[in-house]
Structures are given as structure tokens and as C-alpha cells.
Amino acid sequence: MTEHENEAPVRNRRAKSVTRAEEIQKAELRVRKSQPDKPCHQPRDSLFSWSSGFDNFTGFVNWGFLLLGIGGIRLLLENFIKYGIRVDPRQWFLFLSGKNDGGEEHPSILLIFYSTVPVVLCLLIEKGLAVEIIAHGPGMVFHVVNLIVMVLMPMVVIHVKDSGFSLIGAMYVCMLYAILFLKLWSYVQVNMWCRLSSRRKSTSQGRMRRQSLSCNNLQSSEVKQNGNATADARDEKEGRSPALVQYPDNLTLGDLYYYILAPTLCYELNFPRTQRIRKRFLIKRILEVLVGCQVVMSLFQQWMVPSVKNSLIPFSNMDVAKASERLLKLAIPNHLMWLCFFYLVFHSYLNLMGELLHFADRNFYGDWWNSNNIDTFWRSWNIPVHRWAIRHLYIPIVGMGYGKSTASITVFFISAFFHEYLVSVPLKTFKIWAFMGMMGQIPLSALSKIVEKRCGARWGNIVVWSSLIIGQPLCIMMYYHDYVVTHFGETLLEDYSIV
Amino acid sequence: MTEHENEAPVRNRRAKSVTRAEEIQKAELRVRKSQPDKPCHQPRDSLFSWSSGFDNFTGFVNWGFLLLGIGGIRLLLENFIKYGIRVDPRQWFLFLSGKNDGGEEHPSILLIFYSTVPVVLCLLIEKGLAVEIIAHGPGMVFHVVNLIVMVLMPMVVIHVKDSGFSLIGAMYVCMLYAILFLKLWSYVQVNMWCRLSSRRKSTSQGRMRRQSLSCNNLQSSEVKQNGNATADARDEKEGRSPALVQYPDNLTLGDLYYYILAPTLCYELNFPRTQRIRKRFLIKRILEVLVGCQVVMSLFQQWMVPSVKNSLIPFSNMDVAKASERLLKLAIPNHLMWLCFFYLVFHSYLNLMGELLHFADRNFYGDWWNSNNIDTFWRSWNIPVHRWAIRHLYIPIVGMGYGKSTASITVFFISAFFHEYLVSVPLKTFKIWAFMGMMGQIPLSALSKIVEKRCGARWGNIVVWSSLIIGQPLCIMMYYHDYVVTHFGETLLEDYSIV
Numbered sequence: 001m002t003e004h005e006n007e008a009p010v011r012n013r014r015a016k017s018v019t020r021a022e023e024i025q026k027a028e029l030r031v032r033k034s035q036p037d038k039p040c041h042q043p044r045d046s047l048f049s050w051s052s053g054f055d056n057f058t059g060f061v062n063w064g065f066l067l068l069g070i071g072g073i074r075l076l077l078e079n080f081i082k083y084g085i086r087v088d089p090r091q092w093f094l095f096l097s098g099k100n101d102g103g104e105e106h107p108s109i110l111l112i113f114y115s116t117v118p119v120v121l122c123l124l125i126e127k128g129l130a131v132e133i134i135a136h137g138p139g140m141v142f143h144v145v146n147l148i149v150m151v152l153m154p155m156v157v158i159h160v161k162d163s164g165f166s167l168i169g170a171m172y173v174c175m176l177y178a179i180l181f182l183k184l185w186s187y188v189q190v191n192m193w194c195r196l197s198s199r200r201k202s203t204s205q206g207r208m209r210r211q212s213l214s215c216n217n218l219q220s221s222e223v224k225q226n227g228n229a230t231a232d233a234r235d236e237k238e239g240r241s242p243a244l245v246q247y248p249d250n251l252t253l254g255d256l257y258y259y260i261l262a263p264t265l266c267y268e269l270n271f272p273r274t275q276r277i278r279k280r281f282l283i284k285r286i287l288e289v290l291v292g293c294q295v296v297m298s299l300f301q302q303w304m305v306p307s308v309k310n311s312l313i314p315f316s317n318m319d320v321a322k323a324s325e326r327l328l329k330l331a332i333p334n335h336l337m338w339l340c341f342f343y344l345v346f347h348s349y350l351n352l353m354g355e356l357l358h359f360a361d362r363n364f365y366g367d368w369w370n371s372n373n374i375d376t377f378w379r380s381w382n383i384p385v386h387r388w389a390i391r392h393l394y395i396p397i398v399g400m401g402y403g404k405s406t407a408s409i410t411v412f413f414i415s416a417f418f419h420e421y422l423v424s425v426p427l428k429t430f431k432i433w434a435f436m437g438m439m440g441q442i443p444l445s446a447l448s449k450i451v452e453k454r455c456g457a458r459w460g461n462i463v464v465w466s467s468l469i470i471g472q473p474l475c476i477m478m479y480y481h482d483y484v485v486t487h488f489g490e491t492l493l494e495d496y497s498i499v
Numbered sequence: 500m501t502e503h504e505n506e507a508p509v510r511n512r513r514a515k516s517v518t519r520a521e522e523i524q525k526a527e528l529r530v531r532k533s534q535p536d537k538p539c540h541q542p543r544d545s546l547f548s549w550s551s552g553f554d555n556f557t558g559f560v561n562w563g564f565l566l567l568g569i570g571g572i573r574l575l576l577e578n579f580i581k582y583g584i585r586v587d588p589r590q591w592f593l594f595l596s597g598k599n600d601g602g603e604e605h606p607s608i609l610l611i612f613y614s615t616v617p618v619v620l621c622l623l624i625e626k627g628l629a630v631e632i633i634a635h636g637p638g639m640v641f642h643v644v645n646l647i648v649m650v651l652m653p654m655v656v657i658h659v660k661d662s663g664f665s666l667i668g669a670m671y672v673c674m675l676y677a678i679l680f681l682k683l684w685s686y687v688q689v690n691m692w693c694r695l696s697s698r699r700k701s702t703s704q705g706r707m708r709r710q711s712l713s714c715n716n717l718q719s720s721e722v723k724q725n726g727n728a729t730a731d732a733r734d735e736k737e738g739r740s741p742a743l744v745q746y747p748d749n750l751t752l753g754d755l756y757y758y759i760l761a762p763t764l765c766y767e768l769n770f771p772r773t774q775r776i777r778k779r780f781l782i783k784r785i786l787e788v789l790v791g792c793q794v795v796m797s798l799f800q801q802w803m804v805p806s807v808k809n810s811l812i813p814f815s816n817m818d819v820a821k822a823s824e825r826l827l828k829l830a831i832p833n834h835l836m837w838l839c840f841f842y843l844v845f846h847s848y849l850n851l852m853g854e855l856l857h858f859a860d861r862n863f864y865g866d867w868w869n870s871n872n873i874d875t876f877w878r879s880w881n882i883p884v885h886r887w888a889i890r891h892l893y894i895p896i897v898g899m900g901y902g903k904s905t906a907s908i909t910v911f912f913i914s915a916f917f918h919e920y921l922v923s924v925p926l927k928t929f930k931i932w933a934f935m936g937m938m939g940q941i942p943l944s945a946l947s948k949i950v951e952k953r954c955g956a957r958w959g960n961i962v963v964w965s966s967l968i969i970g971q972p973l974c975i976m977m978y979y980h981d982y983v984v985t986h987f988g989e990t991l992l993e994d995y996s997i998v
Binding site for chain 1: 527530531534535536537538539540541542543544545546547548553555556557558559560561562563564565566567569570572573576577579580689692693695696697743746763765766767768769770771773780820821823824827828830831834842845846849850859860861862863864865866867868869870886890957960961964965968969
């Protein structure tokens, strides 16, 4: 009562009348209790009535997860009854090596070995630029040509090999080359910053003034003096080597390959390092990677493949009810696979590489599961790519004088291109579903922000999850349908529908 | 820091070293930030690592409910695709009237009308006891005979009519007679208390002294004097009639039928009453009853019947994998139906009757959804029956000098008998699955208490929900299987398996 002094008169009167009503009720109860019929009723509201004021429904959260678990077990049983055990570990190596039924070679493995060529080329160009054998302009042209040729290589090989290349093998080689492209882009750009910075310090040529105007660099060189002093003082106490690698000492094959293996897409001359390898942590991650790979592969062979195949006919016949049912059925294994895949790659694998390489920055993902709109989701689910996009695309574009929205849309555009690349090239069907799916995130993001504002954070979060659960299988179905139509013709669809 | 003064030395040292480590890290960061390669990494742990201390996974609750919703929609679609629309409102009336395909009459309706006979008989016996035409001993014998004949009546009618009685019609008539049995038991016992109390007051015969020793009655008569004084004082202010009905003025047909229609199983001479009928509340409850009945009926026709039929063969062949899959598939619609049924009966219907009859005590159910062990669940899901069991079974048995565990087990035993009665009589298969199911609650209760203690309240709650979701369909399957085997023979099972 003391906390609400200003409300006191009204509250007191109400409180008094409540007390009086209570007293009357109590007196009534006393009278009734004194009867020989042992009364047991008293005026009360049911818990579901609003007037009861009851709102503890936490038990239903357990109920929800229990039903989910039961549904999952049932689906698993149904799947085994229908299809038997389809998991075949022998196929996994073949898949990964890229060898197909018709093929003789392991094109994925060849392409992995080939990837050293553009990497070494890139280093050589950088060396040339550092010792000024190659001028800045032609050097950049060489780099761009090298990177574009690298990205096109899997497309050409997959096109030439055609049926001799398995889908999964092709897909992960494309993934590898896309990652290499982003890594080398970052490597070239960072080395360019360093080169320009060191030249600006030694000489002050007019051609470079434009780039050195960024006050960032001016500030940073001031801070550097103080920083070095502090660091030296500290290092005397700690007995550690303070030596930061300076450009162009970093241009070695060892440094470049450390960066290529490190779990990041942003090059730095001096990555933060850990002191030691935590053995228990390492063993856990290794086990997770080994078990997780099996789980994802098994889910794929046992659950995804039959679901996708089954949904082909209803999807082709535009039978809305059946296609929706199939789509929802496909959504569950696809989503579970994605979740496993996410954990496997972003937690287990990247942490494993980080631990082995003494790489200290393990910020590979944010808490995207709590994100209340699409933007937050895209910013937090894949931190390495997000960081790359900010550092090597967004900030340079804004620095070049363009607006922030231009920069955002460019980021989305490049991201959409790589999504398309990762799907279209292995499938050899150049449709634009993945590209459209990515570009569709822009209106969806606006929608989710409206939902978040109007209906609250919880509904924003639900929109994010829905787009994740439903959007992916929709794209997969579209691609698979087009893939079957393009490569096996309409006749196959008709054969299927007879069966 | 001030809250933990005694820990201060250790904490301070640790805090200092933390601060020092932070300072070093900051200095390092400053040095690194000053480099021309624009460093963006810093030492951090991944969110899923324990060392990160991150624990906000609320988004996964939304995820759970979303997956549940998607699963539900898919099941609905699958059901419509497989079976088409099976809802047939014409059948509902036939079901309820008890008329079967073969039958000519509506035996359920006849049995409902017949139920007035034991009710009126009961009242007549009470009247006789009140005016002392009938002595206490023979009167009790008459009551017991009347009640037993009443409970046996549906069994006999269903056995005689046999195929002319629909399952659902038979089931709800049995339910009605069981409720009537509990109500009349309470009526007889309460009137007995009143009679004994009034006689004890007027005369103090040696025969009655044994029963009046309960100090409860002594106390209550004292309180009554005070209570009456208070009540009189209040009534002068309020201008309301204080007149409580006293025994034997309550022995009228109107009072008895008010009690029979009222949403309670415990008789009282003066029920707490509401002042007025809330019209909006009443309309809502009427709509809920109308819509809810349709939903339950539709779920039954559309989902339960096909699921139960489909699970018959795997269940009969003891095919564990298929039977489990079917059982889990049956569990979902059964559980949803039960939830709808619970809300429909315990919230909508009982509140509707309460509102119409000015009955003020609406405490028909507790928050069983939060209960952490089986005991709490049974105490809170069906308050009218629980209250009846405490008032008319448990307390009298304890009052007779038996132990509390004896009383508890007796309550469970009677409850198990009525569960068996409600299932076996309509199905005409006298197996003991329901009885065993109910008696099995005793070890299950012990188990759930162990789980609650060892693994925490959440896991206790999950055990309660699991037993609810899985236990019911298991019993249904057992009964349906035995029902088909008994009434249609093994041949039908074989016919089914060919189809």
C-alpha cells in the first residue's frame, strides 16, 4: 500500500469494500460451516475464466515439447517401416569424392588439389606488388582475373564432366571455391590497405592522397605509438614476444595457408591467438564432427531423399492439397538437417579448426534463434560471412560515397549471387529460385519488422522461424522439380505418376 | 561486491587479476587496432560453449510450438487426403440416442427417463427416515439396494439390447448412471449426518453416542451460535434473507433435482449462490458447448475411428514397430480429443449449468497441467469427483479408524471400478484393462515422485503428460482389439489383414 501513496484514497475505499465483502463472505462461510451437512462449496471462478486471474500455464510448454518428441519418434518409425534402412556409408565417400555411377574419376578431389593454383598465383601477384615489380593497376587486374577464373573453374569442370559428377560432391566443391573466393578477396584487399598505408608513410604522392584521407588511418597511427609503449611495458612483465608481423613480412605461403585453414573470411596480419589447445574441448569437437556427419548423412539418405522424390508428382501436377502436405512433410527433415548442419559446421567444425590453429576468435554465430526480424537473423546466423560483407563490401561502398541502403542492397545482391552459384552450378539448372529467395528477404524483412512492431517480439520471432522452416523446402522442391524436368524430361514425371 | 564482504579478499584478488587480464587484452587490442590491416577479430567463445555463459534460448520455445502447429496442419491435410470428409452430423443424434444400425428404439433416451425412478425412490426413503416411518438400519439397506439396482440397470439393458445399442450412446448413459450413483450416495450420507445431528441435539440416546463422539460436531454446534449471531447482525445491514434451509425441510423434489442438475457431486442443504446470471458469460459458454461438441464429434469421426481401425492389425499381429507407430499416431488425435473434451465438460458445460442454476462454486478443475507428479494430477484434474472422494469416502474411512494409506487405496479402488464400469459395460467386454490402468496409477505415482525428486519438477511434469498422452490410447487399443475379437471373431481380423 505504501508504494502507491497517490492512489491511496481510491485504493483504500476499494480495499475497504473488498475487506467488507470478504468479511461478509467469511461470516457466511462460518454460518454454513456450522451446519451439520459439512458444506464444502464456496463461491469461486474456474481457472480458465478471465475473472479468476489465473495465468500459470507453464506445464503446456513441457506438453508442447513432449508432443514434438512423440511426433518425431512416430515419423522415424513410419520412415523405417516404409523405406527400411537406407543409410549406406559406402556411398558417402563416393558422394564426397564426386564420383558418380557413370564416372571413373573423383573430380571433387582433383578440384580440391587444383585450388592450390589460384592461391599460389594470388600470393605471387601480392609479392610482385610488394616489391613493386607489378604496378598497382595491373596487379589488381591480375587479381580480379585470377579470382574470376577460380570461381568459373568448378562450373566448367562440372559442365564438362556432366554425368560423371555426383550432386553432393559438386555442391561442396562449389562451396569450397566460394569460400576461397571470399578469403582471397579479403587477403588482396587487406594487403592493399597495408601497402597503401606503408607507402603513404614513406612518401606522400598525390595519387594516394585520396585513399589516405580516411581519418581512421590518421587516428590509428597516433594510437599505435601509445599502444606500442603500453605493449612494451606489459611485455617486459609478461615475458611474451610483442612482435606484430608487419607488411610485407606476412607474404609467405605458411601465413596464407594458416589463413585459408583458419575459421574466418577476414584476413588480418596478426590474428588473436590462444595460449594452448584444450584437449577435452578438442576431443569433444572431433567426436561431434564425426557423429554429426553421420547424422546429417543418414537424415539425408533416409528421410530427405524419399520425401523429395515423393513430393515430385503432386508438385508437378499443381495439386495444392497434396503438394502442401508433401511440403510440410519435407519441411521437418529438411529443417532438422539444417539445424544439425548448422551446429556441425558453425560450432563443431569451426571450433575444431580454431582450437587446432590456436585461433582465439570463436564468434562464429550470434543468437539468431532469438531474432525478432529477418534482418537480425541474417546479421547473426553466419558471423564470418556477415563480418566479411561489412568489412569488405559495406564499409568500402559507403566509403566510396554511396548511401547505406545502396550498400545493404549490394550486400544482399552478392549474397544472392553466391546462393544461386552454390545451387545452380551443381544442379546444372540455371533457374533463379535461390537468387529470388535471397532477394525476397528484403520485402520479408520489412514484413517481419511490421509484425514485430504490431504484434510484439514473439510474433516477429515466429515469422523468422516460419520463413526458415517453410522457405527452404519450397526452394529445394522447385530446384529438384526443375532438375528432374531438365535432365530426365517430362517422360520421367509421367512414368512416376503411373507408378 | 558489498553484498559478499566475507568473500572479499579472494574475490578482490580474482577481480584484480581479471581487471589486469582485461587491461592487457585492451592494450593488445589497441595495438592491433592501430595496424593498417583493420583487424576485426578478438578472442571470444562460441555461444554454445559452456565457457561463454550464454543461456538465452527462448526462441526455441516459439520454434517448438511452430513445429507443432506445422505438424498438426500436415496431419490434418494427410487425413483429408486419405479419408475425405467423414463428419456426418446425422449420425450424432443416432449415436447419442443409442440407436444402432440394427435397432428400432432409442434405448439411451429410455434409460434417461427411467433414471427418475431411483431418484424418486431415494427421496421417498429419505422422507420415511425423516418422519421415522422407516428405522435407520432398514432405511440404509433400502438405499443400498436402490443404488445397486440403479447401477446395474444399464448393464442389464445393454446386455439385453446387445446389438441394438450404439457404443457412444451406451457409454454416456453409463456415465450418467455413474454420476447419479455418486450424487445419490452423497445425498443419502449428508441427510444421514443431518438426521443424526438433529436427533443427538433433541435426545441423547446411548445408541447414537458412538457416532456423535466426533469432536467436529461438538465444535461446529458451538461455532454455530456465534456464527448465527454474526449472520443476523450482517443481515440487518444487508437486508438479505439469512434463512438457511434446515433438515428435514430440504427433502423436496425441487431441492433434489436442483442438486442433480447442479455441477457438483457433493450434496449440501445450502449451496453458495450467485446474485445474477451474467448474460455474456452464459452466451459464451453456450457457444462453446455447441461448437465444442461439433469439434469433438468431428475429431472422433474423422481422425480417431480410422486411426483405431488402422492400428488393429499390427496390434493383433504383435508387430512391435508398426504397433508403436500406430499407437503414437493414435495418441495425437486421442489426446487432442481428450483436451477438447476436458475443456468442453469441465469449463464450458459445468460453468453453463452453474450459471443457469445460480451455483457459485465453479472450482471444477485445478491447474493439473502444471502438476509435477501423478498424485497432484489426480487431485486436481477432476475436482468434483476428488471432492466427493475426500468427503464421502476418504474422511469417513479415516474416521472409522483405518489408516490414511488404506483410505487412499480404497479411493483408487472405487475409482478404478467406475473407470472399468464406464468402459466395459458399453463395450460388453469384461476385460480389466481400465481397472489395471487405474490401479497402475499407484506405482506410477511412486515413480513420478522419484522422478520429481531426482530430476526436478519439469521432468515430473513430463512424466505426468507422457502417462496421459500414451496411457489412454494404449487402453483404447487394448479394448478395441478385444472388442473386435470378442464380437466379430478372429475371422474379421484375418479379413482385415487380407485387405
